[in-house]
Amino acid sequence: MDLRSPFVVSLIPLPRQEGSHMTWEEEFAAPGDLGVELIGVPEGSPVQVSLSLQSVSEGVWVSGQVHVNLSGRCSRCLRDLEEERTESIGELIFYPERKAAILDLGEDEDAEDLPVIVDDHIDLEPIIRDAIVLGLPFQPLCRPDCPGLCSECGQRWDDLPEDHHHEHTNPTFDVLEGIRTQLEAEQA
Ligand SMILES: [Zn+2]
Numbered sequence: 001m002d003l004r005s006p007f008v009v010s011l012i013p014l015p016r017q018e019g020s021h022m023t024w025e026e027e028f029a030a031p032g033d034l035g036v037e038l039i040g041v042p043e044g045s046p047v048q049v050s051l052s053l054q055s056v057s058e059g060v061w062v063s064g065q066v067h068v069n070l071s072g073r074c075s076r077c078l079r080d081l082e083e084e085r086t087e088s089i090g091e092l093i094f095y096p097e098r099k100a101a102i103l104d105l106g107e108d109e110d111a112e113d114l115p116v117i118v119d120d121h122i123d124l125e126p127i128i129r130d131a132i133v134l135g136l137p138f139q140p141l142c143r144p145d146c147p148g149l150c151s152e153c154g155q156r157w158d159d160l161p162e163d164h165h166h167e168h169t170n171p172t173f174d175v176l177e178g179i180r181t182q183l184e185a186e187q188a
């Protein structure tokens, strides 16, 4: 664990007694790869994290919210998108000995992946990353009914008059259109 990472929280101020809690509020610059292909958190933009950390028998329960700016592109019309997003976090970070005990039981196949406290520190990076990235759309839209682009000229339907269309004078196209009409007639 890299203790200099802004995502790493020290648990030294948090008594291990069950029910003890502390708050952790931080704002830091987003790392470079917080997003998916078409939308994500711009590198260097503020990530605001407001969390409550509570000691429970198994470890520390981390809950709260993370707030980010998103920037991306509409997957249909390629327009730039800017929005803000707040995601909730709720995650149990295990004491090392509790995780070891769960692993010993061998009942949970995914136990190896359980988050764990290391030397009184928690690395929030994978938790914050999941909270943001898993909520991002792979095909972001500027609005749900975005009509996208005209497939012939590539202009935005939003910018085109209602009667926009293309005359097909291309002979190759006419031949193909003829074949299509014929096939449709045969199928009917
Ligand atoms: Zn769009």
Ligand SMILES: [Zn+2]
Pocket: 150, 151, 152, 153, 154, 155, 164, 165, 166
């Ligand atoms: Zn067009």
